Amino acid sequence: MTPSPHETLLSVITAKTARVGIIGLGYVGLPLAVTVAKRGFPVTGFDIDPAKILRLKAGQSYIEAVTDDDLGGVAGWTGDFSQLAAMDVIVICVPTPLTEHRDPDLSYVRATAEEIARHLSPATLVVLESTTYPGTTVEVVAPALEGSGLQLGKDIFVGFSPEREDPGNAHFRTATIPKVVAGDGPEAGRLVEAFYGAVVDRIVPVSSTQVAEAVKITENIFRAVNIALVNELKVIFDAMGIDVWEVIDAAATKPFGFMPFYPGPGLGGHCIPIDPFYLTWKARQFELTTRFIELAGEINTNMPHHVVARLREVLDRQLGIGLSRARVLIVGLAYKKNVSDVRESPSVRIMTLLQGAGAQVEFYDPHVAEIPRMREYPQLLGKRSLAISAIRAEDFDAILILTDHDAVDYASLVAMDLPVIDTRNAIARRNLPMTRVTKA
Numbered sequence: 001m002t003p004s005p006h007e008t009l010l011s012v013i014t015a016k017t018a019r020v021g022i023i024g025l026g027y028v029g030l031p032l033a034v035t036v037a038k039r040g041f042p043v044t045g046f047d048i049d050p051a052k053i054l055r056l057k058a059g060q061s062y063i064e065a066v067t068d069d070d071l072g073g074v075a076g077w078t079g080d081f082s083q084l085a086a087m088d089v090i091v092i093c094v095p096t097p098l099t100e101h102r103d104p105d106l107s108y109v110r111a112t113a114e115e116i117a118r119h120l121s122p123a124t125l126v127v128l129e130s131t132t133y134p135g136t137t138v139e140v141v142a143p144a145l146e147g148s149g150l151q152l153g154k155d156i157f158v159g160f161s162p163e164r165e166d167p168g169n170a171h172f173r174t175a176t177i178p179k180v181v182a183g184d185g186p187e188a189g190r191l192v193e194a195f196y197g198a199v200v201d202r203i204v205p206v207s208s209t210q211v212a213e214a215v216k217i218t219e220n221i222f223r224a225v226n227i228a229l230v231n232e233l234k235v236i237f238d239a240m241g242i243d244v245w246e247v248i249d250a251a252a253t254k255p256f257g258f259m260p261f262y263p264g265p266g267l268g269g270h271c272i273p274i275d276p277f278y279l280t281w282k283a284r285q286f287e288l289t290t291r292f293i294e295l296a297g298e299i300n301t302n303m304p305h306h307v308v309a310r311l312r313e314v315l316d317r318q319l320g321i322g323l324s325r326a327r328v329l330i331v332g333l334a335y336k337k338n339v340s341d342v343r344e345s346p347s348v349r350i351m352t353l354l355q356g357a358g359a360q361v362e363f364y365d366p367h368v369a370e371i372p373r374m375r376e377y378p379q380l381l382g383k384r385s386l387a388i389s390a391i392r393a394e395d396f397d398a399i400l401i402l403t404d405h406d407a408v409d410y411a412s413l414v415a416m417d418l419p420v421i422d423t424r425n426a427i428a429r430r431n432l433p434m435t436r437v438t439k440a
């Protein structure tokens, strides 16, 4: 008797001979491709960006978490999507941003699912990893795949498994982060579990793709709301002359029921400022509102304005000048420490607010040589980081610390004897002189 597509797939996955295609080779897809290859599967990476494919073919990584050597394990890099026909497992890692009106932009996911459908062959498992609202796998991806004429749950199988990358975190790698997995139906579930069970150290199966989608959104909302909470506390405690960082560090000694989150200049990155609004949009369909998410968004969005207001005060009090005459050095452009990613970075927002007020602004970031193309900030394209050796105290009126990269020499910044606005508690944490430092 000929084996069913499900049996065929399960046997190639178990034998690790399943050909795996990873679509979207960004911060999520590239580390995943490398990890799957290291676990012994033949992997092909797909991307629509020809420049990325060329670089990868030349053996050059563009993501800190992936070394050039790591790339060697991957069988091929391609922009030719007809090669999808040969894949047994296809994983989708394309962007899920917001539209200008802050609604989910699923155009990348849709386009990818339709492209897969054009090349799909029987006995294929398709897994979505992109962060999205509960229901996307079943309501958007599955119908697009059925456009191939193949039957869902019989010829082809779908699942969802959210990515949990933490860029810059040296303690966890893709393979060692527990992975939530779900299939649409029990047979798809078995395939998804077999595949990811062979790729990562620990899988966490859940009952449906909707639950798996909700898990990821919950994790990100949890962070957005807690960061908003400490940002609000920062402003309140500051008015009372209380240092919020000291409060949090002391509270964190409680061995149960408290988890430290730290304030900052605002939310950044591809996930936390964006993903919660996927749920807001979906909740409307159920005539529900997401008040915590909206409130957190409001507080976090206001943080860059708070930082600029503090800088304005310091310049006025200490130097008697307004922002329009100020020369400001921003330290740290990336949205979080020890990474080069500037997407949604509050530093960029603050830079444009300062420029809008007439200030002259330069930046220093050991991880960001120059500002890449950003949809909202075309005018900043190509602006370069100062070299540390080119930073002279006489060229600036104030220093604004927005990202606390480990590679920054904070002692030499403090030694310049300029007013410093520190949004990350970077100076106090290093026990450096605080005479001219204002926390914000």
Ligand SMILES: NC(=O)c1ccc[n+]([C@@H]2O[C@H](COP(=O)([O-])OP(=O)(O)OC[C@H]3O[C@@H](n4cnc5c(N)ncnc54)[C@H](O)[C@@H]3O)[C@@H](O)[C@H]2O)c1
Pocket: 023, 024, 025, 026, 027, 028, 029, 046, 047, 048, 049, 052, 093, 094, 095, 096, 108, 111, 112, 129, 130, 131, 132, 163, 164, 165, 166, 167, 270, 271
């Ligand atoms: N970056 C993170 O830390 C992180 C963490 C967890 C989840 N996520 C989620 O993972 C998804 C991907 O995020 P990312 O940070 O890797 O994005 P990214 O922008 O770094 O990479 C996406 C890649 O997809 C490619 N792409 C776009 N459209 C395509 C298409 N139609 N076909 C093939 N390739 C296409 C792009 O060229 C790019 O290389 C998003 O849903 C994001 O929310 C990201």
